[in-house]
Amino acid sequence: QKEVEQDPGPLSVPEGAIVSLNCTYSNSAFQYFMWYRQYSRKGPELLMYTYSSGNKEDGRFTAQVDKSSKYISLFIRDSQPSDSATYLCAMGDKKTSYDKVIFGPGTSLSVIP
Amino acid sequence: NAGVMQNPRHLVRRRGQEARLRCSPMKGHSHVYWYRQLPEEGLKFMVYLQKENIIDESGMPKERFSAEFPKEGPSILRIQQVVRGDSAAYFCASGTASSGANVLTFGAGSRLTVL
Numbered sequence: 001q002k003e004v005e006q007d008p009g010p011l012s013v014p015e016g017a018i019v020s021l022n023c024t025y026s027n028s029a030f031q032y033f034m035w036y037r038q039y040s041r042k043g044p045e046l047l048m049y050t051y052s053s054g055n056k057e058d059g060r061f062t063a064q065v066d067k068s069s070k071y072i073s074l075f076i077r078d079s080q081p082s083d084s085a086t087y088l089c090a091m092g093d094k095k096t097s098y099d100k101v102i103f104g105p106g107t108s109l110s111v112i113p
Numbered sequence: 114n115a116g117v118m119q120n121p122r123h124l125v126r127r128r129g130q131e132a133r134l135r136c137s138p139m140k141g142h143s144h145v146y147w148y149r150q151l152p153e154e155g156l157k158f159m160v161y162l163q164k165e166n167i168i169d170e171s172g173m174p175k176e177r178f179s180a181e182f183p184k185e186g187p188s189i190l191r192i193q194q195v196v197r198g199d200s201a202a203y204f205c206a207s208g209t210a211s212s213g214a215n216v217l218t219f220g221a222g223s224r225l226t227v228l
Binding site: 006042043090103105 | 117146
């Protein structure tokens with residue numbers, strides 16, 4: 001079993017739709033959770049991070065973490081064509097001397113005008 | 114703040130040649146991570162370095178790959194005797210602790226094509 005699994009894409013939605021992106025993980029040592037967005041042929045950029053179970057909201061984006069189920073989600077409200085990108089979940093494991101960050105394989109999202 | 118700078122952005126090599134990828138972390142950051150991304154795949158951890166010190170190289174292939182982060186200058190990922198399977202995007206990230214979370218800032222990547 002992979003450490004981090006992510007819903008396979010690609011995902012295509014109409015503009016204005018609510019998008020739900022999901023990841024599961026197997027390592028209970030992960031302490032914090034992030035979502036990155038990657039546009040085609042660009043580097044990933046951080047969208048959100050959190051280190052507790054529950055919801056965290058930032059504009060149209062909501063990150064949800066359920067540590068008991070080892071499940072995280074990213075919700076995008078009122079999706080826009082500019083949201084079309086690959087979304088990567090990432091999880092951090094704080095080791096004794098540094099933090100190791102593991103990424104999911106990514107879900108490709110297309111928002112159709 | 115120029116962010117994380119990677120060069121070259123694109124590199125073409127023939128099989129058997131060497132590839133050198135460079136990464137300058139954000140100002141004030143003293144540690145970098147290297148990740149490899151194959152087409153349609155996620156980011157795979159390769160190595161984590163601090164200045165003059167390799168902390169974790171568990172993701173590096175055992176042969177042909179090496180990384181360094183000298184006291185002065187950029188971090189370098191070196192691939193010797195490249196093969197077609199090395200064709201990928203290589204991303205560098207630098208990080209800092211913020212509220213206990215290590216939030217990575219990525220460069221734009223170096224895309225290696227092996228002919």
